[in-house]
Amino acid sequence: EAQVTQNPRYLITVTGKKLTVTCSQNMNHEYMSWYRQDPGLGLRQIYYSMNVEVTDKGDVPEGYKVSRKEKRNFPLILESPSPNQTSLYFCASSWDPMGGYTFGSGTRLTVV
Amino acid sequence: GENVEQHPSTLSVQEGDSAVIKCTYSDSASNYFPWYKQELGKRPQLIIDIRSNVGEKKDQRIAVTLNKTAKHFSLHITETQPEDSAVYFCAARDNYGQNFVFGPGTRLSVLP
Numbered sequence: 284e285a286q287v288t289q290n291p292r293y294l295i296t297v298t299g300k301k302l303t304v305t306c307s308q309n310m311n312h313e314y315m316s317w318y319r320q321d322p323g324l325g326l327r328q329i330y331y332s333m334n335v336e337v338t339d340k341g342d343v344p345e346g347y348k349v350s351r352k353e354k355r356n357f358p359l360i361l362e363s364p365s366p367n368q369t370s371l372y373f374c375a376s377s378w379d380p381m382g383g384y385t386f387g388s389g390t391r392l393t394v395v
Numbered sequence: 396g397e398n399v400e401q402h403p404s405t406l407s408v409q410e411g412d413s414a415v416i417k418c419t420y421s422d423s424a425s426n427y428f429p430w431y432k433q434e435l436g437k438r439p440q441l442i443i444d445i446r447s448n449v450g451e452k453k454d455q456r457i458a459v460t461l462n463k464t465a466k467h468f469s470l471h472i473t474e475t476q477p478e479d480s481a482v483y484f485c486a487a488r489d490n491y492g493q494n495f496v497f498g499p500g501t502r503l504s505v506l507p
Binding site: 383 | 486
């Protein structure tokens with residue numbers, strides 16, 4: 284089944300403890316992206332990647348890192364999480380720069 | 396950068412009536428406009444999209460119209476059903492396929 288898989292689905296962590304949210308797609312998509320979703324603010328792009336080793340900042344990149352060492356994987360790294368990073372995170376991928384994204388199931392992160 | 400506004404933020408309609416959600420965008424270089432539906436607790440899912448060389452697109456009860464001159468596009472849902480109740484997001488993507496900006500969302504409630 285074609286899908287974008289994120290892990291974990293839920294995560295509660297403490298301020299300052301490094302964490303990684305994994306994202307993997309099995310559709311051979313070149314384009315991948317991370318979004319965070321907050322009430323009243325919709326979906327905001329954190330980082331995106333157009334191919335292996337090619338990444339760039341979205342609208343809200345502060346406090347996040349990404350890597351794209353393999354085409355299928357696009358992990359999101361929070362080196363020192365803070366409470367304002369509490370949010371619902373979605374990974375997404377697309378085969379076409381002019382096509383819509385397929386979203387993962389989301390990761391609900393709480394930083395206390 | 397691109398800015399997408401969406402109205403209304405909430406919309407209630409009676410079952411069987413039509414619903415219209417409107418979005419405006421700021422960057423005239425944007426040329427791809429998808430609409431996503433997000434049911435409670437689930438991921439956003441692409442329901443329809445339109446490219447800038449087309450003025451209207453239909454898929455059963457759903458249609459999208461685009462006015463490039465005025466820089467706005469609209470989602471039309473006819474014969475609404477309770478299962479249409481969800482949050483709908485519009486988005487705009489620029490010519491390079493990199494910057495993908497979402498509107499803040501519209502919560503549609505279809506009342507039986």
